Amino acid sequence: MPVPQSLVYGLQHVLSMYAGVVAVPLIVAGAAKLSTGDTIYLVSASLFMAGIATLLQTIGVWRIGARQPIVQGTSFVSVSTMLAIIGTQQGGHRSLQVIYGAFLVAGVFGFLIAPLFTMLLRFFPEVVTGTVITMIGLSLIPVGVDWSAGGVGAKDYGAPKNFALAGITLVIIVLIYRFAPAFLSRIAILLGLVLGTLVAIPFGVNNFGAIKDAQIFQVPTPFHFGLPSFDVSATISMCIVMLVVMTEATADILALGEVCEKPADRETVTAGVRADTLSTAVAAVFNGFSLSAFAQNVGLVAITGIRSRFVVAFGGGILVVLGLFPVLGAVVAAVPVAVLGGAGLALFGTVTASGIRTLREVDFSGNANIVVVAVSLAFGLAPIVRPEIYQRFPEWFQTIFDSGITSAAIMAVLLNYLFNIVGRSATEGPVFAHAPAPGAISDEDEARLERPRHGPSV
Numbered sequence: 313m314p315v316p317q318s319l320v321y322g323l324q325h326v327l328s329m330y331a332g333v334v335a336v337p338l339i340v341a342g343a344a345k346l347s348t349g350d351t352i353y354l355v356s357a358s359l360f361m362a363g364i365a366t367l368l369q370t371i372g373v374w375r376i377g378a379r380q381p382i383v384q385g386t387s388f389v390s391v392s393t394m395l396a397i398i399g400t401q402q403g404g405h406r407s408l409q410v411i412y413g414a415f416l417v418a419g420v421f422g423f424l425i426a427p428l429f430t431m432l433l434r435f436f437p438e439v440v441t442g443t444v445i446t447m448i449g450l451s452l453i454p455v456g457v458d459w460s461a462g463g464v465g466a467k468d469y470g471a472p473k474n475f476a477l478a479g480i481t482l483v484i485i486v487l488i489y490r491f492a493p494a495f496l497s498r499i500a501i502l503l504g505l506v507l508g509t510l511v512a513i514p515f516g517v518n519n520f521g522a523i524k525d526a527q528i529f530q531v532p533t534p535f536h537f538g539l540p541s542f543d544v545s546a547t548i549s550m551c552i553v554m555l556v557v558m559t560e561a562t563a564d565i566l567a568l569g570e571v572c573e574k575p576a577d578r579e580t581v582t583a584g585v586r587a588d589t590l591s592t593a594v595a596a597v598f599n600g601f602s603l604s605a606f607a608q609n610v611g612l613v614a615i616t617g618i619r620s621r622f623v624v625a626f627g628g629g630i631l632v633v634l635g636l637f638p639v640l641g642a643v644v645a646a647v648p649v650a651v652l653g654g655a656g657l658a659l660f661g662t663v664t665a666s667g668i669r670t671l672r673e674v675d676f677s678g679n680a681n682i683v684v685v686a687v688s689l690a691f692g693l694a695p696i697v698r699p700e701i702y703q704r705f706p707e708w709f710q711t712i713f714d715s716g717i718t719s720a721a722i723m724a725v726l727l728n729y730l731f732n733i734v735g736r737s738a739t740e741g742p743v744f745a746h747a748p749a750p751g752a753i754s755d756e757d758e759a760r761l762e763r764p765r766h767g768p769s770v
Contacts, residue, residue, distance in 0.1 A: 313620055321618050322626030325383050326634075329606045330502055333362050333631075335659065336386040336601055338652060339455060340411075342463055343395050344403040349526075350537075352642045354599065357532045358386050360635025361600030365591035366628030369584065369605070370621040378576065378584030380568045381624040383609035384591060388663060389444075389560060389717060390415075390553045390602040392451045396714040397546050405537045412596040413540035414550035419593025419602075422554040426585045429558055430578050436559045437732070439681045440724045442670030444556055444717065447692040449664025451716035454696060456660050459653025466649065473515055474650035481508030481654030501655050508651035517648040526642035532598045532635065540596065545708030549718055554589065556721050557604050561588045563670075564605035571610065572619045680731035684724060692720025 313321070337354035340346075346354070365384035372379045394411050401407035422429075460478035462469045485504035489497050496503065512518055565584040569576030576584075584605075591603040613619060634640050674681050695701055696716045702709060713719045 313618075313623060315626075318620070318623045318626040319630075321623045322628075322630055325609055325624055325627040326630050329383055329385050329609055332388075332501070332606060332659065333358055333385045335652075335656065336388065336391060339391055340394055340398070340408075340601070342459075342649070343398045344407050345465070346404075348642075352526050352638050353530075353532075353536060356530065356635050356638045356640070357536070357595075357599040358601060358635070359631050359640075360532050361591065361595040361598055361603060362386060363628045363631030363633075363635060364594070365587065365603040366631060367625055368591060369587045370625040370628060372583065372587075375579075375583050375586065376590060377587045378565050378568075378580050379621060380565065380572065380576070380580070380584070381609075381613050381619055381621045382564065382568060382584070382605045383624055383627060384588070384603045385606045386600070387557050387560070387602045387604035388448055388452060388660075389556050389604070390550065391455075392448075392715040392717045393549050393553050394601070395455075396549070396710070397543075399714070400546075400710065406541070408537045408599075409539065409541040410543045410546050411550075411601075412535075412537070412599070413542040414546040415596035415602060416540055416593055417542065417547045418550040418554040419589050419591075419596060421551050422558055422589030423586055423593065426558070426582050426589060429555070429585060430562070430582045435725060435729065435733070436562075437674075437728065438670050439674045439684050439732070440721075440728050441559055441563055442667050442672075442674060443685050443688045443724045444559070444667070444721045445670055446664055446667025447689060447717050447720035449660050449662070449667060450689075450693065451696055452660040452663065453657065456653050456656030459649050459656050461650075461653070463649040473517075474653075477508060477512050477515065477517070477648060477650040478654035478657070480511055481505070481651045482657055484508060485655060485658045501659055504655050504658070505647055505651060508654060509647050512648045512651055515648075517650070518646050520646050523639060523642040523646060526639045528639050529636060530638045532600075534597045536599045545710075545712065548708070549712040549715065552712065552718050552721065553602070553715075554592070556717065557588060557592070557602055558585050561585055561604050564610055567610050568605075568613065571613050684727040684731060687727060688720045688724040691723045692716040695719065 334355050337358045338351065341351035341354050362383075362385045366382070369377050369382045369384050370379065371377065397411055397414070398407040401410050458464050460475055462471060462474040468474060481504050484507050485500045488500040488503055492500070509518060561584055562581055565576050565581050569580070588604055592601075595601060595603055609624075671685065674685075676682055693716060695714050699714075702713055705713075
């Protein structure tokens, strides 16, 4: 398409996913208790790496990149595991060094097994991916609640004004979704953050002082927070997370193939997964985080009908430019935590709803898939509702299973293998109930009700 149009449509992609990209570095920076300057740097680095990854995925190099209109951004899948690592390492730069060491190994691991992974897609059907995506959203909602209260450790944690700002931001987002034109509704999260920040100014909770201290231009430098540290338990945990990221990427690549009326074959999926994993490994060097396709941009391609991968490549270029100007990251860092909490509740809830939508495609007529979803979600929620549950377990076990997403993913894969692959049965007896739920009707009842009636109505 002509350059001016490509820039406009590329910017539209950036606006629809910008809030999602900056949310992860803000979560990590807050949990690790980083300074404002470090927070700004993390945001800039995340934007820069999202742009590089998008260019790699859309344009492609050798057998790397699906060459589809895929927008890459910082994945939420790894957040819970990163928070667990930060808790183990007591925050600070040391925790980032362990995180980046784990990402570096996990990215290389994923890149090497990509061809094998795409041969094992039968182990990751909708019942597994839907459960995992649902768990991602559920595990992040407590983070949104803490933000809404002002942020863990804040002197005014739980103050009514914090909840008021979070509530106002959430209401703004909902109203934009409901009443605004389609284009504005696609950037409702970003608009909610902007308007919520403006509303917060009279409360005196904005940190605009960081903007004047931020550099206008800065190139991300390798290992800005120190050389990576390689912790065995953290690395194992992140490799498991990488498998989930690869599964998520596979689903998006297949979906885009249908949207673009160019179905993705195994080679396309393998090339796309390679781009995800290689980008994650490179991001570990340049202070970014795990990268994956953003599902909301898949929907944007479907809605607009703009299927050109070069349009998305322009969007990747815009992300690179944004990452090279830390002053833009300072503007983002000025958003009050409570405002971010209101947007976070909507954003994380949307992730949960996406998982539920995926589970809608699952056949629940028998007991097998019910057991897979039920037990996996229960296992994943355990460390969320009771964070101290694994305190007496070894440190390596805590790093892996303190993450609700990792716990649910492991359980879902194992149970799916047990019930649907090696233990499939033609007939299943009742497991949780010995009779249909009250008010339920059978297939025979439905057929009878569909038959036309003859004679007078009663």
